[in-house]
Amino acid sequence: MTLVNASPRRKELVRIAARLFVEEGFDRTTVRMLAQAMGIKSGSLFHHFSDKQAILCAVIETGMQHALTLARGALAEAGCSPEVRLDALAKAHLETLLTERNAHVVALYEWRRLDDASRDHLIHLRDAYESLWQKVVDESLDAGLIHGDRLLVRRFVLGALNWTVRWYDPAGPRSPEALARELVAMLTGPAPEPIGRA
């Protein structure tokens, strides 16, 4: 499923790389900086990754796999009420945005630094995730819970959620759950009844 092996050592390297890519940006993170943060010399880096680009790809893939796993789990646990499912998906999205923040920020800002091969690989993951969302949005539309063009709704909602990485402060007063519920409430209008928690 993944492009290359996933030894625990490699996983740790990817985590470190993600942090540096966020702090400095991909282009400004030199292989020497990466190596030092990993406790090895720059030459040794290329035993784990074919080139710098492959590290970027691995980082982004990590985040996407995590998002997919979380979203599928959330939907499996949620019932079949459209509102609960929408809420659960939004919550899962915010949670992966938080716990795998570095990877997602890198995906957001450095996507264009990928070469064609890596991009092709990752686009499939992205498409799978977006079609998950589209299905849940469609359910809410069919139920009359929300209104509008199905494609636009999905894009606007995911846009609003993704943008949170630019301002959300995990140390602040609001939890991802609360945030998700506020967004859903914003879309459904003033709710006459509270959302039932599964």
Added chain:
Amino acid sequence: MTLVNASPRRKELVRIAARLFVEEGFDRTTVRMLAQAMGIKSGSLFHHFSDKQAILCAVIETGMQHALTLARGALAEAGCSPEVRLDALAKAHLETLLTERNAHVVALYEWRRLDDASRDHLIHLRDAYESLWQKVVDESLDAGLIHGDRLLVRRFVLGALNWTVRWYDPAGPRSPEALARELVAMLTGPAPEPIGRA
């Protein structure tokens, strides 16, 4: 008001730089590439800008000034109906996102490459723009047109709009006006009456 002079020649250079920064990213756009696209040699570049960084700042400032001008104009022409004002502001936002697309994309992706001085300068422009939005969002909340936390609503809406640069196709079937109206409709729920156009 602006950080430096704004001769027509310089304006053209900034436009070219914006295009290259979008195509290649700031770090990968070399001063030689910039110079060649401008029809001069790399050394001559530094007669117009103190350093590469200053070009980035000028590009981003261009976009922000344009956004501010358009938003203020739109609000001045709009009446005092909260829904019309919200719609007008969203439309103005999408229009500047479209006509000054390069500058805004650069602002989005390369903000972190700014040095502290440039960032301080630009943050004031950004704050002015956001408080414009906050005022209009507050009006809509007070009128009962939309619901939710005032800060969150502003952030979610601006997030949804800004994210459009990642998927919006100006050659597609939808105009910025139509897009703006769809977003407002999404927030206000199923409108019992059509929006009056000023």
Added chain:
DNA sequence: GTAAAAACCAAGCAAGCGCTCGTGTTAATT
């Protein structure tokens, strides 16, 4: 206990980077 495999290192190459500098060439001002 030993052989194979995996991880690592020191050294450095070729290329590209932002930027400087001394000089020449226009174009506007006096």
Added chain:
DNA sequence: AATTAACACGAGCGCTTGCTTGGTTTTTAC
């Protein structure tokens, strides 16, 4: 006609970049 300021040039300095190479150490497997 003389002065000045703005713009452009060519050459290149000092430094950093991603990546390679040949050889050593550490870990794993039997």
